[in-house]
Amino acid sequence: MVQLDVIQKNANTEVGSYFVANYPPFSAWGPGHKQAVLDGLDQSAGPDPSPLGLYIHIPFCRKRCHFCYFRVYTDRNSSEIEQYLDALTREIELYSRKPYLQNRDFQFVYFGGGTPSYLSGDQLRGLVDRVNKHWRWEQAREVTFECEPGTLKKSKLEAIKEIGVTRLSLGIEHFDDDVLEINGRAHRSPEVLRAYEWAREVGFDQINVDLIAGMAGDTDAKWEDTVARTLALKPDNLTVYQMEVPQNSTLAREARESDGEVPIADWGTKRKWVQQAFDAFCKVGYEVSSAYTVVKRDNNNGFYYRDSLWRGADMIGTGVASFSYANGIHFQNEGGWADYLDAISNEQLPIARALPATDQQRMIRELVLQHKLGKVDAGYFRDKFQVEIATTYADVYDAMQKSNFARIDGDHIQLTPQGLLRVDALLPYFFEPEYRSQLPDGN
Ligand SMILES: C[S@@+](CC[C@H](N)C(=O)[O-])C[C@H]1O[C@@H](n2cnc3c(N)ncnc32)[C@H](O)[C@@H]1O
Ligand code: SF4
DSSP: OOOOHHHHSOOOOOBBOOOOOSSSOGGGOBGGGHHHHHHHHHSOOOSSOOOEEEEEEEOBOSSOOTTOOSOOBSOOOHHHHHHHHHHHHHHHHHHHTSTTTTTOOOSEEEEEESOGGGSOHHHHHHHHHHHHTTOOOTTOSEEEEEEOGGGOOHHHHHHHHHTTOOEEEEEEEOSOHHHHHHTTOSOOHHHHHHHHHHHHHHTOSEEEEEEEETOTTOOHHHHHHHHHHHHHHOOSEEEEEEOOBOTTSHHHHHHHHHTOOOOOOOHHHHHHHHHHHHHHHHHTTEEEEETTEEEETTSOOOOHHHHHHTTTOEEEEESTTOEEEETTEEEEEOOSHHHHHHHHHTTOOOEEEEEEOOHHHHHHHHHHHHHTTTEEEHHHHHHHHOOOHHHHTHHHHHHHHHTTSEEEETTEEEEOHHHHHTHHHHGGGGSOGGGGGGOOSOO
């Protein structure tokens, strides 16, 4: 019997990560499946392939934030950056020749990091000019670009617009300068306001801002002020993450060295802060679009990248340590700078580990990711996978209903606000038994 009482508890934040980004978990992927990726890419995609996306990883940052777990470099000089951009171009060229991808257009493109806006306008234009010799993306429905506010100038934002970006994503995180400082952010609040104004002047279709609930040093009053100042910007959408302390972050290392606790608010407080932000935005015309996001109601505010991935789209992830999914196979690039560059200079795809997903795993992957939207349509899973999720997962859904985390009405499975705020802790209950070691110990 599934017991969810543990998720009701108001646990302290500890080192570790609850965030479910994919399925099966990365720990199951291995180097032994590399050939399966190459074989998969040598097949044709058939007459009606799923949408295709491109992820471009720019792993440079001005400073490493204390909470960050991404693969980033803060010490690369301009010739190393040029070498990396060149490798990215060659990687994309290698993919463009693969039968599975030939003659397919990208429906979405995502520049993520690290900090894509660390690049200069000229570096960006140079990268895109070179990439476009092999693959163009004018027809993409959405091109997203992540920025750290302190790296932006108006001329750089113009270059970002020029390369086709439709959604700018600004990592504001918090408005209190002491909180930003304590957490090792490189920017301060005046830079946010300046960057936001320029971004509006340049005129992107959508501006998203990221906040984190539970940064070290945060308080009720500081959070309230951050929410009010974010509201005043009137972003098209707002993403609020609950602070995690991943194993490979500076915060986790410091906690290990001092044998101390991590200085982060408990899960109950973080959930309260996310809910406060969502409530404040929903009062003025936004609506909840996922566990982490509210969007302006009146504007055509899709999240094409997110929604496509969560419905099984193919995505080619380029750059060091990037993740891909193509022809039902998960794979990840080499995580070391030299390993990545060496593979490309040998004209090899820089794949380090992979996992061909079974039909059941593909279904579970979509199911867990779609739960993050707050609602799941059982009919979708019946049509696509011939699985009755309400009966297959009857024990999990019963427990979720008893705990007031979900309501079920026919094919419509709806997470309650309480369920949505804890969704990442609930998702491992849908995993196959061998991957359930990730079940939460209370948050
Ligand atoms: C790659 S960063 C965005 C671009 C840029 N590097 C920046 O930080 O401004 C993606 C987002 O992940 C979130 N993030 C990073 N580390 C996190 C953590 N430990 N817990 C919760 N959210 C985190 C932050 O909101 C950040 O904006
Ligand atoms: S949170 Fe963003 S800016 Fe900070 S180290 Fe991570 S990727 Fe870089």
